[in-house]
Amino acid sequence: MFQKVLIANRGEIALRILRACKELGIQTVAVHSTADADAMHVRLADESVCIGPPQSRDSYLNIHQIVAACEITGADAIHPGYGFLSENAKFSDILAAHNITFIGPSGDHIRVMGDKIEAKRTAKRLGIPVVPGSEGAISDETEARRVAAEIGYPVIIKASAGGGGRGMKVAHSEDDLLVALATAKSEASAAFGDDAVYIEKYLEKPRHIEVQIVGDGAGRAIHLGERDCSLQRRHQKVWEEATSPALNASERAKIGEICSKAVADLGYSGAGTIEFLYENGEFYFIEMNTRLQVEHPITEAITGIDLVHEQIRVASGGGLSVKQEDIRFQGHAIECRINAEDPRTFVPSPGTITHFHTPGGLGIRVDSGVYSGYKIPPYYDSLIGKLIVHGRNRVECMMRLRRALDEFVVDGINTTLPLFRDLVGNTDIANGDYDIHWLEKHLASSAG
Structure with missing residues (x-):
């Protein structure tokens, strides 16, 4: 197992990775820009290193500075989170040359799946249905x-x-x-x-279904079911569910088996997500993300498996902690992405959070790196937190989500919380009757 992991990211995902490392007894190094000096993950890490000014290109995308931070602190592995350098094959290669473990797939696999044309060819060769x-x-x-x-x-x-x-x-x-x-x-x-x-x-009314997989790099892989990410605005996910309201157990098992076999045959190492458009009972591959997804917590909620733990185990040579036959899907989970944006125009809303109160109770999880008095910088993604709700079934989950949204308070800036309070009361959403175009049509009709 690693002695010290450097977390090459910021915000809620950096804090998420830090917590997983602490649970595994691994020391942590936070890197940060000057704009993130007061970030929660920086405060909680064992060590921290400033890697540059606010602009991402000079800090979180600065490979030289991140490698230098590893060498200064003695970190033997890097977890890239999502975004930034998480799918940068050159970064993976450079780390390998410096004997630093990249907690993710090989540079070759990142390259193949990062090129959409080559990814489609590879998927077809591996038996994954394509558009x-x-x-x-x-x-x-x-x-x-x-x-x-x-x-x-x-x-x-x-x-x-x-x-x-x-x-x-x-x-x-x-x-x-x-x-x-x-x-x-x-x-x-x-x-x-x-x-x-x-x-x-072009499919007219598809759903966006993605399958979570984890491979050990030695020809073994598992799938952890699917997530429905059909509620999107400008191709950006807003609300995700696991399992999908559109699939039955047979469809779930079939597409999961196809995906796990494919990544096992590929010799893939680490967590990944194979994304599909789904229409009229058919799946069509669109891409594979070779990293942890923003929406991974809902998969953790229905399986009880910590995906960051699995990433670290695999990268350290420990293999997978579970077999496919050990995995059971229990209940239903929904994630709402809370962004610092105007809920109508989606214009970013940086500023100071004057009051921050998260909901609690059974089945409620909030992943966030902000707090009362925190100043949201204007330089990065507007995601400030994720509300994850789990229930024994979808009806219970929706009722619990409604209650949690009523309790959630973020003052001082605009957020997308009002949008989710609207969605949770919508009949189509309650019935699980939506596709990838639904949200934009709903927003257009609401504005009209």
Whole structure:
């Protein structure tokens, strides 16, 4: 087991990792920008190192400074959390060259799954169902017309190196196609420095289903069920559930087995998530995230398995702590992402939190790194906390969530709490009857 882990992140996920390390008897090192000097994870870590000014590129994305912090403190491993350097293959390679363990998959696996075209090819080879579309990047307008005609309109054009909805355009006809293609390539180039795009069949009303897996790097892997992340705004997840209201036990077992076998065959090490669009009983692979997900706590709630513990165990050579047959799914869990944003316009709302009170009681978990008097800096993601609620079934979970939202108080800034109070009382949400377009339509109708 590691002696000392450096946490190369900030906010709630840094605190989450710190707690897991302490439970395993591992010393912790917090790194931080000058803007995060008073952050909770910095206060609680055994050691802390300032790695630069507020801008991410000069601090949390500064590989040289992070490696130097490891060498100064004697940390023998790094946990990257999510975002920042968590899916940076170069970072993984550099750490290996310095004999520092990256708590995550190999650089090669990060590269394969980070390229959306190569990821799709790999998924298809491993037996994972994929969305019909181009075999690789689209070379020109003629090929785009041919592929779109073969799979049928509507189609969606996606950036090969993309994510978060950037470089993504829908075309409903050939007239739309060329404009969408040019726009997607331009956005992809600006956002990722790579204008390669590919085309897929556009599904009209799919759900977003993702399967949590953990591999030991030696040909063994397990799945921990699925999460439904269909409530999204601009391709950003807002509310997640485990298990999905749309799946039955047979579908869950089938797609879980496909995913665990695939990552075992790949020789994958660590936690990962295979994401799908799901429509009319069919799953279609869209991407694999080679890191811990923001929404991992709801999987922990229904399985009782600590995913960060598993990541650390695997990375240290200890293997998986459980077998597939040991895993039982119990109850239902929902996560609401509490952002420092206006609940109507979603404009960021940095500032000082004057009062912060979290709900409590059975089945309630709040992952957050903020506190009363904390100043939210304007430089980073607006996520300030996650409310995770677990119940014996979905009805109990929803009632518990309603109560928890009523208790949650964040004063001094705008947050998305009012949005969730609205959603928890909505009939469609209560019935689990929604898809990836539902939330934006609901917000548009509410504004109108």
